[in-house]
Amino acid sequence: MKFEVTILGSNSALPTTKRFPTAQVLNVLERFFLIDCGEGTQIQMKRFRLPMSRINHVLISHMHGDHIFGLIGLLSTFALQGRKSDLHIYGHSKLEKLIRFQLELLETKLDYEIFYHTIFGTNIQTLFEDDSLIVQSFPLKHGAMPCAGFLFKEKERLRTLKSDMLSFYNIPIKNRHGIKQGDDFICDDGEVIPNDKLTKDAPKVRSYAFCTDTAYLPKIVPIIAGVDLLYHEATFLKTEEKRAKKTYHSTAEQAGKIAAEAKVKKLLIGHFSARFDDLKEHLEEAKNIFPNTALAEDGKIFSVELDRD
């Protein structure tokens, strides 16, 4: 019952040998979502042993090179590996143009189909939904460049049956779905077994929000409120707040503020400028505002466990 994110790249525009440009894989119950795809993403997926062929959904926040230049290589590798399963790509309408142009010019033959889903970027938009998960995008603030944040949220689960009590009361299978939904059970002799004797609370829904690239943007707080994990960019330190504002990026302190205001459980900061070799100051600065902060460095895995309170 995994819900975990693996960081493939944590740097901003200029990659370093230690930190590749932005890319992450979120594993939700063995469904794998690739979020952004900077140059070298496919190499990082091999390095960190992620099952490349099981990526069925790729979400791209915006059309800056450090978030997309690994995509054409990944698609070509899928083709060489004989991929057959559909691939869904979510991003700005230009992304479809970019990929189609490249595949056509290079005469790349795909045995799989790509479905392009346009992120319009003006409102909250549902990108993907099934019985157990919903994925939405919401607008960030990155100057003239439309940029989307992403919110992954499990859906409410039904209550969990207590298997020992089911067999004790010999409850027929046909009644079980109702009991999961909260029904009591009435025995043949009329005795009513209250639901809380037969079930326990469902695990809490888990959630992840991904916010990069963006200037400090308090209006995202209600959207990401209470998430278990928040990835927020922290390109700069507080000493460069002006530069952050000018380039529509955030400081580590601002990332901490957003996390604190949104009352998230844990903050991951990333998208570091290549000028910083050591990231201790970023971590300290964010922790001063929001103590439960971690550096989202390449290769790190952050999990959210199932929790029934």
Added chain:
Amino acid sequence: MKFEVTILGSNSALPTTKRFPTAQVLNVLERFFLIDCGEGTQIQMKRFRLPMSRINHVLISHMHGDHIFGLIGLLSTFALQGRKSDLHIYGHSKLEKLIRFQLELLETKLDYEIFYHTIFGTNIQTLFEDDSLIVQSFPLKHGAMPCAGFLFKEKERLRTLKSDMLSFYNIPIKNRHGIKQGDDFICDDGEVIPNDKLTKDAPKVRSYAFCTDTAYLPKIVPIIAGVDLLYHEATFLKTEEKRAKKTYHSTAEQAGKIAAEAKVKKLLIGHFSARFDDLKEHLEEAKNIFPNTALAEDGKIFSVELDRD
């Protein structure tokens, strides 16, 4: 007086964590030529401490992704670094289309100019020439895909002056160029000092040939005859000769044969299939035919020293 090639990527289409796709930097007398530019090239240049900003010439052998997908990232990085100096790109006419489309769609602002030079691919073609170096392309055989090999050759140098003899005979500066070209010197008293007393032989010209991707193609032998270093692809082992032929690649043995027939000084083999973790067999197979063979693995540097015989 360097003449050395640094291997940035030695793998074929699918990269591994150890071996990136094809890219090399040739340093000829502190002029830096980038040859092919697979995904991750800019990261490898940082890893192996090559001066990225001094790349003024990029040569692309053919339009397969594993030889080009790093280029747009490199051009963008140049832009971010504030590059001003011209960049010359040599390749198939589609390469210009690909780059122009991407730069335009992504609205990448360059403060430097790109000059595109089309490789026509049917004949030997001079791509670059100055006082001391000539760079030519020649056609390889890679199925329907036009593919160019590259030959880098220093030009003949003038003879080297013996400085002690120049001062001994007190030879005026105005005479020195003629003496370098082979003139004798006539002293004021009429004594003739023969040229070989004043000069020694110039160092021999150095040369490098780059041949990938290609099927076994003996007709390149006269073109690359006698080069100091030959890089030749060896995607497969002899046991897969049929597959090599079908996919227009070479085996390690065939690379060895070309080296032997062309009487080169040293053979470097590369463009290995990702299926091979260990490359001992490739090396052995090529060495059986041409003993002075080395594996062109990522990060290795191969130099040609100045030699006066």
